[in-house]
Amino acid sequence: MISDPTAFERYRNTATEKTSLPRLIVGTAIVILFWVAITLVVVLGGTYLAIIWHLLPGDPRGPLPGFLASPIGILTALTSFAGIWLGLWLAMRFVHGEPLTALFGASRRVSWPGFLKGLIAVLITSALSEVLLYCLQPEIARGTISLSTWLLFLVPIMALALLQTSSEEMLFRGYLLRGLAKRFESPYVWALLPTLLFTSLHWSPASSLAINACVLASIAAFALLLTLVVYVTGNLGAAFGAHLGNNLTGFLLISHQESYNSFALFNAKPLEGPDWTTTDAVIIAAIGIVCTLLTILLLLHPRSPLKVTADLRDAAPVN
Numbered sequence: 193m194i195s196d197p198t199a200f201e202r203y204r205n206t207a208t209e210k211t212s213l214p215r216l217i218v219g220t221a222i223v224i225l226f227w228v229a230i231t232l233v234v235v236l237g238g239t240y241l242a243i244i245w246h247l248l249p250g251d252p253r254g255p256l257p258g259f260l261a262s263p264i265g266i267l268t269a270l271t272s273f274a275g276i277w278l279g280l281w282l283a284m285r286f287v288h289g290e291p292l293t294a295l296f297g298a299s300r301r302v303s304w305p306g307f308l309k310g311l312i313a314v315l316i317t318s319a320l321s322e323v324l325l326y327c328l329q330p331e332i333a334r335g336t337i338s339l340s341t342w343l344l345f346l347v348p349i350m351a352l353a354l355l356q357t358s359s360e361e362m363l364f365r366g367y368l369l370r371g372l373a374k375r376f377e378s379p380y381v382w383a384l385l386p387t388l389l390f391t392s393l394h395w396s397p398a399s400s401l402a403i404n405a406c407v408l409a410s411i412a413a414f415a416l417l418l419t420l421v422v423y424v425t426g427n428l429g430a431a432f433g434a435h436l437g438n439n440l441t442g443f444l445l446i447s448h449q450e451s452y453n454s455f456a457l458f459n460a461k462p463l464e465g466p467d468w469t470t471t472d473a474v475i476i477a478a479i480g481i482v483c484t485l486l487t488i489l490l491l492l493h494p495r496s497p498l499k500v501t502a503d504l505r506d507a508a509p510v511n
Contacts, residue, residue, distance in 0.1 A: 199426030199502035200373075202298035206507075207374035210288045216371045219283030223276055223363060230275030235260065238268040263337075263345075263454040270352035276359035280367055295366035296428055299505035303429030309498040310421065310433030313490040317483040318441040322460075324479045325448075328472065331461040332446065335453060342457060346444070349455055353443055357435035364390045364415070365422045365431050383423075387415040398464040402473035407463060410480025414438065417484050421491055427503035430491065 239259040259265040281292045293300040326332060337345075364386045372382035391412045395404055421430040447453035450462045461467075468476075490498045 196502065197423070199298070199504060200423045201426075202504070203370060203422075203426035204373040206294055206298050207370055208288065208290060210290075211371045211374045213375055215287050216368070216375075219280075219287045219367065219371075222283045222287065223279030223367070226279035226282070227272070227275040230278070231269075231272035234268050234272050235265075238265065261451050261454070266452060266454055267348065267352060270356050273356040273359040276363055277355075280359075280362055283367070295362055295370065297503045298426050298507060299503055300507050301505065302432065303425060303427040303500075303503050306421075306425055306427055306429035306500045306503070307433035309491060309500050310430035310435075311437045312433075313487050313498045314434045314437030315441070316490065317487045318438060320486070321479055321483040322441070322446050324483075325460065325476070328475055328479075329461050332458050335447070335456045335459050337455055337457070339457075342444070342455065345455055349443055350440065353439050354432075354436055357439050358432050360390070361418065361428050361431045361435055365418050366428055369419065369422065383416070383419050387412060387419060390415050396464065400466065400468060400473075402470045403463050403468050403476070406473035406477035406480070409477040410484070413481045413484040417488055417491075420488065421500055424492060425500050425503050429503070430500045434487065434491075 242259050242262070242264065260269060280295070284290045284292045284294065291300065296302050368386040368389070369382055372385060376382055391408050394408060394411050396407070399407065418431040418434060421434065422428060442448065443452065443455055445456060446458045446460050447456035448460050448463050450464055453459045453462075463476075490496050491500050493499060
């Protein structure tokens with residue numbers, strides 16, 4: 193299913209000689225700087241405005257955690273991922289001398305058929321995952337959001353979720369993966385290093401060690417899936433769609449996190465809760481990994497109607 197490296201070799205080789213390890217480090221630092229700066233501006237600024245406009249109910253955790261857990265806080269936090277896009281544009285333009293679109297694929301265009309297939313495949317396996325998690329812990333309650341409000345925010349949430357997920361794919365499966373692959377032949381460098389960095393960002397201090405371990409194992413498996421589809425297609429389109437499908441399920445349908453459940457129609461038992469056992473954690477990890485493997489089959493099996501294809505188009509002209 194993954195024996196032909198042609199598409200990835202084309203993608204890897206689009207990086208110029210300016211994609212050196214020191215320049216990658218400088219570029220990554222620029223991205224992180226702008227990501228952190230814009231996050232601080234929008235989150236702290238949003239919290240301040242919410243306080244002076246009396247938009248926050250009393251929250252024992254304090255104004256900042258209360259704001260971030262509120263609907264407007266979630267929307268604000270998602271806008272902070274624009275900092276990654278801005279940082280990547282600056283890094284590509286001024287550090288590497290390339291257009292930002294070079295990260296999309298060798299054709300410099302997003303594969304929209306791949307995007308749609310990735311989205312559908314993950315929505316299918318996410319539904320299966322939720323059924324299995326329900327069998328493990330059937331504590332699901334209707335969320336506080338009304339259906340009319342949910343429909344009102346449906347498009348904005350989808351747009352902001354796309355902003356978040358696409359920025360992460362551009363950084364971890366685009367900028368870092370492509371840049372490292374240009375300099376290192378071993379996938380233990382260009383595949384595993386971005387995967388480990390991406391996975392580590394999902395550590396939750398509010399969760400137990402066992403739950404953190406299970407969640408990180410599931411996320412690492414999903415990150416490797418995203419890397420695999422980039423390798424097969426030489427394009428970020430399918431990874432964009434798959435990542436979006438995964439996050440939309442949690443944002444809009446069934447939330448497993450108290451801090452991100454304002455727009456979900458249903459709330460499951462939060463993973464931050466103290467009542468999960470080690471056995472529960474192992475089962476949760478197994479569910480995540482199995483559903484990731486099923487997603488791989490849907491996207492890569494030759495007979496699957498959702499099989500992604502290599503992006504072998506010529507590069508789009510640079511404007």
